[in-house]
Amino acid sequence: MLHYLKPNNLLKIINKTQKYVFIIFLVIITIGLVEALILSPEDYKQSDSVRIMYVHVPAAWISLGIFSLIAILSFGILVFKNKNLSLITKSLAPSGFVFNIIALVTGSIWGKPTWGTWWAWDARITSMLLLAFFYLMFLLSWRITDKEEKAMKISSYIAIIGLINVPIIKFSVEWWSTLHQPSSVNIFTETSIHVSMLLPLGIMTAAFALFSLLIFLMKYNTELIKIKNKGLDRL
Amino acid sequence: MINEVLYMNGYGLYVWSSFVFTLSCFSILYLVIKLQLVKEQKKFRARFESLETDKIEIAKKQDTYKEILVTSSVSKI
DSSP: OGGGGSHHHHHHHHHHHHHHHHHHHHHHHHHHHHIIIIISOOBTTTBGGGGGHHHHHHHHHHHHHHHHHHHHHHHHHHHHOOHHHHHHHHHHHHHHHHHHHHHHHHHHHHHHHHHSOSOOOOHHHHHHHHHHHHHHHHHHHHHHOSOHHHHHHHHHHHHHHHTTHHHHHHHHHHHSOOSSOOOSOOSSSOOOSOHHHHHHHHHHHHHHHHHHHHHHHHHHHHHHHHHHHHHHHTO | OHHHHHHGGGTHHHHHHHHHHHHHHHHHHHHHHHHHHHHHHHHHHHHHHTSOHHHHHHHHHSHHHHHHHHHHHSOOO
């Protein structure tokens, strides 16, 4: 197992998988778009505006998932001082941030026809905005200092502090009275969404997850080459 | 049929703008990351070629450098 984690083997694996991930992503996003925009039924209450859910919900799920992963790995960075973990978190952040922005903007667009407003300072939306600020601070922490060790520490602390916001986002619709509807898809309790809508939602989520994997692989590859670039000076 | 898909019972503007925004974000992020990758690959190749002959030989023996040189000559995606 450790054999595959050596930089040269990692580079080989990354270069091979990037191409396949990109092709599979294109196939799945095409199927997802057809399902979401044409084949799936309209909602009896929200009519066709419900289709915004197929980009809004996967983007929110994945941005939350990526941030949670970054925060968990950040514990590892602080405990084990592992540079490879910091490369992984650094490579995960750009797609997480973009998915966060997509969730906020599409949520705002969805809010206009359903709630009659583009923005409301309710618990779910505000906590998602806070998550975007944590992502931004995490990304900026790598730019404010040239010292890698310092940047590793600062970014890890930001991610760990930001982790407190994750359960707030998840349970905000239950803890406070908000405009945002409670979640329709649940792992442990019964899902209240019909299978004809669950299918495109699942396909779009898979496509979004593949896209974040693709961006992660490309960014991680870039970071590895940057390190090797520095290594050429030491030859 | 096409009109129905475009109009979406009056919600077409909201639905289409959400999807266009999402796909635009995907394209911009992909292009930015791809450009960064290509820039680093080019920088690596240029630095590698400027090395002295004996250092090039040492570097060529290392698998990691070989892998970067292979991928930097031809873009994979």
